[in-house]
Amino acid sequence: MNQKLPRSAVSDILDTIGCLLKAESQKLAQSSDEVKDFLKANPLPGRMADFLPDDFRVFVLILNSLKQWVMAESSYCDRYLMGGTVRKNCRKAIDHCLVTGEPLDGTIELHHPVRDGRPPIPLSKKGHSLIEGQVAVEVGEFLTDENVDETEWDKLRWLRKQQNQSWAQLREGLIAIKTGSIVYRSNAKSFANKVIRAFNVSPEYILDLMDEHDV
Numbered sequence: 001m002n003q004k005l006p007r008s009a010v011s012d013i014l015d016t017i018g019c020l021l022k023a024e025s026q027k028l029a030q031s032s033d034e035v036k037d038f039l040k041a042n043p044l045p046g047r048m049a050d051f052l053p054d055d056f057r058v059f060v061l062i063l064n065s066l067k068q069w070v071m072a073e074s075s076y077c078d079r080y081l082m083g084g085t086v087r088k089n090c091r092k093a094i095d096h097c098l099v100t101g102e103p104l105d106g107t108i109e110l111h112h113p114v115r116d117g118r119p120p121i122p123l124s125k126k127g128h129s130l131i132e133g134q135v136a137v138e139v140g141e142f143l144t145d146e147n148v149d150e151t152e153w154d155k156l157r158w159l160r161k162q163q164n165q166s167w168a169q170l171r172e173g174l175i176a177i178k179t180g181s182i183v184y185r186s187n188a189k190s191f192a193n194k195v196i197r198a199f200n201v202s203p204e205y206i207l208d209l210m211d212e213h214d215v
Contacts, residue, residue, distance in 0.1 A: 025059035099127030174203040
């Protein structure tokens, strides 16, 4: 119900994209008059300019443009098999949640069991959260000695939820600590340090744990 291609299978292309984004953001910040005019028209308040150099601002702007492009392409992929009514048809396909068995008479969320172009399936909000591992984990559940890998993963999920941070922020913070990079979003590094202290391990260890669970 929730299969993802291992991150290791696409790590090379993701690294290439990351390097390309950084290189292009630096180039555009220095050579694009259109980008320079945009930055000038949207100045940073107060002393924020001391902490957000132009190439980082451009990196974030490109990243947001990339998110919009990904969302548009994802929507196109959903429409590929069933046309523009894919979401409407999926919601009509079943009247109960396949995970919890509860009637789908309220909020319905569409879940992609495998993101390989197949249409999504309608689930209840609770059923979707169970599959995605978003249900809150009690402290006692991950403080046992049984199944060390699983309990560590549950603890990491719990810490992330408690801090209300994204996996992307955690990864950026860990990489920044590991490499000394200055390119990371707000609070990413401080959150990564909290996780490292909680586990008492290296950033590489947390990164490996995240890679194992494809986040």
